Amino acid sequence: MIKLYGLRMSNYYSLVKAVLIEKGLEFEEIKAPPTQKEDNLARSPMGKMPSIEVDGVYLSESLAIVNYLERIQPEPSLLPADPVEAAKAIELALHIKLNVELAARRLLPAAMFGGTASEELIESTRQEVLRGMQAVSALLVCKPYAAGDSFTIADMYLNYSMGLATSISTKMFDHDLLADYPQVSELLSMLAERPSIARVTQEAASK
Numbered sequence: 327m328i329k330l331y332g333l334r335m336s337n338y339y340s341l342v343k344a345v346l347i348e349k350g351l352e353f354e355e356i357k358a359p360p361t362q363k364e365d366n367l368a369r370s371p372m373g374k375m376p377s378i379e380v381d382g383v384y385l386s387e388s389l390a391i392v393n394y395l396e397r398i399q400p401e402p403s404l405l406p407a408d409p410v411e412a413a414k415a416i417e418l419a420l421h422i423k424l425n426v427e428l429a430a431r432r433l434l435p436a437a438m439f440g441g442t443a444s445e446e447l448i449e450s451t452r453q454e455v456l457r458g459m460q461a462v463s464a465l466l467v468c469k470p471y472a473a474g475d476s477f478t479i480a481d482m483y484l485n486y487s488m489g490l491a492t493s494i495s496t497k498m499f500d501h502d503l504l505a506d507y508p509q510v511s512e513l514l515s516m517l518a519e520r521p522s523i524a525r526v527t528q529e530a531a532s533k
C-alpha cells in the first residue's frame with residue numbers, strides 16, 4: 327500500500343491525498359513534519375512534505391508523485407488524452423505552482439509566522455505574483471475546468487495553491503488576488519464541492 331508522509335495542514339500534501347482519493351488508490355497517512363532529520367531527508371531530499379513510499383522506494387515533489395499515480399492508475403485520468411491538451415494542463419499547473427504559489431510563499435514567514443520582510447521584498451514579490459496571475463489567467467480555460475472540459479491536475483494545483491497565495495496577498499499587499507479574476511473564484515467554489523477535495527478539507531479540519 328502507498329504510504330503518504332507529511333501533515334494534513336500542507337497544501338501539497340493535501341493535493342497528493344486528493345489525487346490518491348480521485349484515483350481510488352489505497353493509502354496510509356503517516357504524520358511526518360518537514361525536518362532536516364535523516365529519516366525525512368531520505369524520503370524528501372529537501373526535507374519537505376509530502377513524500378510517498380511504495381515498496382520501500384521514496385518519492386518527493388508533488389508533480390512527480392502525481393505523475394507516478396497517473397501511470398499506475400490511469401483511470402480516472404487527470405490529464406486529457408490529447409498530448410497537446412495534456413501538456414497545456416501541465417503548463418498551467420506549473421505556472422500556478424511556480425509563478426503564483428511559490429512566488430507568494432517567499433512572504434509566508436512574514437505573513438503567517440511573525441517574521442519580517444523588507445519593503446523591497448514585499449514589492450518585488452507583489453509584482454511577481456501579479457505577473458504570475460496574469461500568466462495563469464492567459465492560460466486558464468475555465469470551461470468549466472481550469473484546462474478545459476475535463477478535471478485535470480491543473481484544477482488540483484489551482485485549488486491547492488490559491489488559498490495560500492490569496493492569504494499572503496491580502497495580508498502583505500492588502501490586495502484581493504482574485505478580485506480581477508471572478509472566473510477563478512467561481513471555479514474554486516465548484517472545486518471545493520468535489521468529493522475528493524471536500525473529504526481532504528474535512529479530514530484536515532478534524533485532524
Ligand SMILES: N[C@@H](CCC(=O)N[C@@H](CS)C(=O)NCC(=O)O)C(=O)O
Nearest residue numbers: 336337338360374375376387388389
Ligand atoms: N515543490 C514541492 C513543495 C513542497 C513544499 O513546499 N512543502 C512545504 C509544505 S506545503 C514544506 O514542506 N515546507 C517546509 C520547508 O520548506 O521546510 C512539492 O510540490 O511537493
